[in-house]
Amino acid sequence: LFQRGGRSIDIEITGPDLDRLISLGGRIFSQVMEVVPGSQARPIPSLDLGNPEVRILPDRVRAAEVGLTAREIGAAVNALVDGALIDGYQYQGEEIDLTLRGMEDWFRTQDIGNLQIYTPRGQLVPLSSLATVEVTTGPEQINHIERSRAITIQVTPPEGTALEAALDQIEELIVQPLRDQGEIDPPYGIELAGTANDLKKTGEALQWNLLLALIITYLLMASLFESFLYPFVIMLSVPPAAAGGILGLAAVNLLISHQALDILTMLGFVILVGVVVNAAILIVHQTLNIRRADPDIETRLAIRQAVDSRVRPIFMSVITSAVGMLPLVLFPGAGSELYRGLGSVVIGGLVVSTIFTLFLVPTFLSLAMDLSDWLGRQVKGGGNAGAGA
Known part of the structure; x- marks a missing residue:
């Protein structure tokens, strides 16, 4: 699934007629080079039908007269030409196959028709009397996808072209x-398959996973704070984290090397949801503690004291986390490209979110607390009026 591990798009063509499949494969092969310039295309199997082969077409009527089926004829020919596995035995802990095959010096292509087939009636009849033997040409292998013959054109886009963009171009201009x-x-x-299609499907799944992570985080904080309003303020730190992750990835592409938006990089955005809310939780939780200790304190003063007391541990936590993940981004070596995107997204998201959290969260927390106090006064006033009546 990682783009650096295998950047390929598989164009799978299926159908019953091999000649037509080869014709379609040849057309698509030539069009791919025009639609995605600089790409590499490879047909699987080869589009060349020049591989010599011997084709045996059983005559079912003649075979039935001597008590044979097409399957039995094929098994007899396979045993004499390639060999047939009949049993096996154990030798020093290893399974040894017992294979039945014809003598190595008997086989020549023109002699296949003279191959003697033993019938259930105890007769030996030549293969040529039961089937038509043709020496022709064909593909070197025949692949099947869901029981249909298939030819695959494997396309590898150039490094500067995104897989998703190449996939869309092939879909719109060829398919x-x-x-x-x-x-x-x-x-x-x-059908379009390969790592590009897998990446697209996984990306769609990760989008729902990201939404699920947001919902779970919000509901967990709502249960802990016993409020639906304060967790909403805390979740405001997530959008700056997403922007910071994008900026971190862009910085890696600009300053270090090309880094694709692969699965691990996408996973970094999911990780950010549970990490960047910690700073906002500290500010909101400390503010509520100050207000519980002194109910008459002004809201803005409580928030200012909470930020003053928590800004140092917030920066310490962010700096240690960012510095600890810097080797993922800066250190070269085999496999470093797999984790460089993850590290850049998490570091960029942490730094940007922390800076914005110190401004956004106090502001919106002040508004949320003013709203909560106003609603409390309205409810209390309505209750007193009802009691007086």
Whole structure:
């Protein structure tokens, strides 16, 4: 799933007719080089049908007359040509296969028709009397996807081209025109797979995971603070963290090396949700403690005292966390590109979120507390009026 581990897009073409699949594969192969300049394309298997092969077409009527089936004919030919596994035995803890095969010096292509097949009636008949033997050409291998013959065009975009952009270009300029022209109607089909498609699916899943992380974090803080208002103020530190993560990733791309938005990098944004709220929690929690100790204290004074007492541990925590993750970003070596994106996102998000938290959270906390006090007075006033009546 990591883009540096394998940046490829697989164009899977499926259908019953191998010749038509090869024709479609050749057209797509040539179009890919035009749509995604600088990319590398490789057909799997090869689009060349020049590989010599011997094709045996059983005559079912003749085979039935001697009591044989097409499967039994194929098994007999396979045993004499390639060998057939019949059993195995254990030797010094290892499984040794017993293979039945013909003599090594008997086989020549032109002699396959003279191969003697033993029938259930105890007769030996030549293969040529039961099947048609053709010496022809074909592909070096035949792949299947969900029981259909398949040819795959594997495309590797250049380093400067994002996988998602290349995927969209292939879908819009190659695949969709083929669908519009009806050339890949059932039983033929075409699908985009490979690491690019996996990355896209995982990215969509991570979007929901990010939303779930936000909801869980909010509900957990709501249960701890016994309020739905204060956790909302704390969650205001998340958007600056996302912006800081993007800035950190951009700085790595600009100053160090190209870093793709891969799965670990996306995971860094999910991690930020649970990390950057710590500074805001300290400020809100300390403010509430000060107000509980002195109910008559002014709201803004309580917030100012809370920030004064908590700014030092907040900066200590952020600095130690950022410095501790700097090796993930700065140190080279094998596999460093896997974690460089994660480190840059977390460091950038922590730094930017902390700076904005010291300004945003006190401001909105003051508004939230003023709103809470006003609502409390309204409820209390309404209760007194009802009691007086």
